Amino acid sequence: MKTTVNSYDFDRAFTECRPSSFSHAGRKALFEYLEQTEEDIGEEFELDVIAICCDFTEYEDIAEFNKNYNTEYEDMREIDETTVIDIDGESFIIQNY
DSSP: OOOOOOHHHHHHHHHHHOTTSSOHHHHHHHHHHHHHHHHHHTOOOOOOHHHHHHHEEEESSHHHHHHHHTOOOSSGGGOOSSOEEESSSSOEEEEOO
């Protein structure tokens, strides 16, 4: 049996289980990315908050990313090692690698 999850349910699941994992805007961007990926591959995902937290990380800006990965990118669009999900032009989420 499956339950359809909308963006409100997705956000609430994080609020209840891992409230500090992603910002509200980050959760929205991540939900939209995952929903689009489901459509693209024709397969539904199971909502597993812990797995998502292990697979993705949110960064406030490129400086925070550079510090974490010891890189010198000037813009998130330069990151080509992994999936980058833009949140607001400055903050973003990457798929961990």
